[in-house]
Amino acid sequence: MSLNTKYAPLFPDEIKVQATAIIDAQAIYLSRVSDSSVAAEINFQNDYIEIELSIEDKELVVNCSCDDALSGALCQHVFATLLIADRDEELQKVNSRSIKKTVRNKHSKSKAVEEVRPEQKQSLDLKYYMNQFKRENKISLNTIESSETVTKANQQWRIIYIIEERRSQSCGTLVISHYWQKKRDGQWLAEKEFVYQTGQDYPDKIDQSVIQFLASNSRSSGNTEHCRELKAEDHQQVLSEILKTGRLYKRTANDLISMQMEMKNTTLQFQFEKGDSGDYKLDHHLHSKNESFDLNAEQLFLNSPVLIHQDCIIALTRDQMVWLQKTARHSASYSHREVETLSREIHLNTAINCENFPAALRFEVSETEVRGQLYIRTAQFRFRDKEQLHVELSFNYAGSIVEENSKIQRLITSETRQLITRNAKAEGDLKDKLMDLDFRFVESSLREEEGWKLLPAKLDHAVKILIDADWEISAEGKTYRKPQEIEMKLSYKMDWFELEGTAQFDDQELPLTELISAAKEGNGFVTLDDGSIGVLPLEWLTTYTVLTEIGICNDEMLKFSRGQFYIVDQLLRDEKIKRDSSYLEAAEKFQNFEKIHPLEAADDFNGTLRDYQKDGLGWMTQMSELGLGMCLADDMGLGKTVQVLALLNNRQNCKNPSLIVLPKSLIFNWAAEAEAFCPHLSVLNYTGASRVAQFKQIAKHRIVLTTYGTLRQDILKLKDIQFDYCILDESQAIKNIKSQNSKAARLITANHRLAMTGTPIENRLTELLSQFEFINPGMIGNLSVFKQFFQDKALNDEQILSFQKAVKPFFLRRTKKEVAKDLPEKTVQVLHCDLSQYEQERYDELKAYYQKELLDDDAKKSPNLVLQALMRLRQAACHSALINPKFNHEISAKQKLITHKMSELIAEGHKLLIFSQFTSFLSLMQKDCEKQDIAFSYLDGKTKNRDEQVQRFQNDDNVKVFLISLKAGGVGLNLTAADYVFLMDPWWNPAIEAQAIDRAYRIGQKKNVFAYKVISRGTIEEKVIQLQKKKQELADSIFAAEGNMINDLSKEDLQFLLS
Structure with a gap:
């Protein structure tokens, strides 16, 4: 378990945000690390903070020098240190299960630290002393001035501080000596060594805190008590405090220089210049808001994030410190190979501005899409007594692969010389995708190895989803691949539409028949010649699984009847498919039909059709001419019966009778309406016991009325009669495709089929599809596929629109609101x-x-x-x-x-x-x-x-x-x-x-x-x-x-x- 995971819940969100800001500013570095403790320094927004994390009594104990921590709270500095230690894989002992998930602030457990006197020789930070004086003397450290904190007598002497440059260089750390001077006649006399003594007076309270701190937290240099060697973690804070006095100097070989300023938030730039020999010279430049200077002049490098340059104290980030120490002490020139390596390291490991690098040494910052990559094998341990798969996750950045837990934050592409920063959000989204597919991540334990896990039964589904999203997957040595291209072609021949095509997997081409076989089997996988596994895209599978069920597979192609044009055209509308001229010509004919041409009723029809009823008559006639079945689905009360009677009246030249199947309660209505509007058409009421004798009379009548019950009982006889029209009124009676009503209606032989209903859908889309199968038998093939394709609960807007477009040509529905202008009030x-x-x-x-x-x-x-x-x-x-x-x-x-x-x-x-x-x-x-x-x-x-x-x-x-x-x-x-x-x-x-x-x-x-x-x-x-x-x-x-x-x-x- 990571430090972040283990302890993050203990810190408020506001603290986490502040900690992130510290890290983003690169204002923190670890000064001491081990498996059981970490020390860090933070130089951020004019504050210098020291933090220490350690394991004590199976608990994480934190010690921070900020005000909040001293009052017992958990602060942003502690959390930032936790995150950096986690990133660098330090403080690993915390990962032990025996270590509690609690954090104890050292200051909240004991008040002893507040009672310590300066004479006690224990490790106390300067920040603590400053706060100690603030509490005791009620003085703000931000406003301390010497003249405000000393008596008139004390104004007659002072303490000065000198940075010993030569000794600092030889010791490899900051060496400061302190002297005192007496004032006489307005002039400062020669300095004398100032040695700390218990209980003595000080000219200034800053002097008191500094001297006491140096006495307790530094060692003497060269056996001289007034000359102190500081620890690296104290450099910046001590110098910053002494600068406030105006009495800090630097001793050079020839002079004593007064230190005048402190620079923070600087920017380091490297500049390479190529010489005639082909070698490169490196110059360093530091920039702040108001200053800029070349560091190749004389300066003092210390083993800490402090640089002493002329009369200036410069606060460095950890990156700046490391790279200045690495490069400033290098020889004057670099070979091309050396400078190439150096440039790569700078780009990868720092935030240093590289814009001034020569083009040959510069890596262009780039953003690229990150793709997931999985390697899958059988897991060592079972899960709930079931075999499981172990999954290793990596991320692919433009061909550069980085493992999930790698600490690498930047990558360079060798071919394009692009510098890519890892995208934490995108990687998180990829992990979320795995979670959505029922992968689970487990921490390392005695019972399971750390990593992602998946049950084998869920692998196929996960692979389809992930390969479709451009993941790369290998399992037990086999690689899953998606096709580079799927090419399909539609053509029209006679009364058939033909679909043929291939899928290209690198050098191997698979014909449509093999793809259809994979689709029918339902897994969507194809074994390729090289042993890898081809994965057909999910969207392709969804569409073509339906096509395989409604079409006929023949000679490496799929064939569809012309009546299936609208469904096939809609299913393939968004597909990249070649359509030859024969198909385009046929498609134009069908698409032009979508415009309805109104038709008048025959002269011998006893009634006047309203405009919308003329449209209905014209539409039914056009559909019949194209050999397509149809459903008239007008609102109740709009005269569906009258429109159909007008249609049948126009068919008097046809010798075959038309069969109308309807609920028993409507027999009388139909007979009465037929008598009123077309009395010259003979009507047979084929119901009841008398129908046995009437059967032979069917062919002599133009209209035969019967009920759904009678149809079921007499279907074996009725199916052998050739009808002109088979018409179902209240056709929702066949909404269940497995019902006897539905089966009997589909057995009727007729030139044309028509359904009539005011409610084509009462509960489910499959009810509509059942009626669709009646009006155009075989057009939708296996209904189970359509149930899967149009699941009621899973319909999205795109699916609904697609379905509407596919069935729209076969259904005519007008509401009362739409035709209100044609209706009486x-x-x-x-x-x-x-x-x-x-x-x-x-x-x-x-x-x-x-x-x-x-x-x-x-x-x-x-x-x-x-x-x-x-x-x-x-x-x-x-x-x-x-x-x-x-x-x-x-x-x-x-x-x-x-x-x-x-x-x-x-x-x-x-x-x-x-x-x-x-x-x-x-x-x-x-x-x-x-x-x-x-x-x-x-x-x-x-x-x-x-x-x-x-x-x-x-x-x-x-x-x-x-x-x-x-x-x-x-x-x-x-x-x-x-x-x-x-x-x-x-x-x-x-x-x-x-x-x-x-x-x-x-x-x-x-x-x-x-x-x-x-x-x-x-x-x-x-x-x-x-x-x-x-x-x-x-x-x-x-x-x-x-x-x-x-x-x-x-x-x-x-x-x-x-x-």
């Missing part, structure tokens, strides 16, 4: 439904009873009995539970129809009003809404919060349904949020019916309103509709509020109603 239609067998039996039983009671010659026609009969029969037409509550668990035909329409319309974003005279029926609908989690409002005569219910429906977008009692809500409500109205059991007085519809169709309504009367076929509801047409006044009187004309009903009227 209010449309009223009748929806028929057929009672179930049990419902019909109960209704017939009830009807027979009232026929006997009211129509027998001996029966007396009581007005109350007549009202009871009509009411009961109307209730039975809605739901048997309205007659007998024991049938509450059943779902009536009318309830089922409305529930389906309700779900369909809500999915399209519409709001609905559902009216019923019977509150018990509304209660059943309420339960349906609750089961489907549909938010609704409710209003009947007992509702107290009437206004609240209205406002919820009008203003809350989540409330889609309003269940309303006809009597309680038929008048006085403004419900313009709705655009669909269902009259479940309309009060057959047309005025009351119109009032209910007008709750939505009124001032403020901005949408077209569609109203539906829901009628159970073969019941009294159907009779009353007919009676309305024949005898409007009588029909009105039957259900007038007063009911005062019941007595005027004749026996013939009752026979009509009860027949």
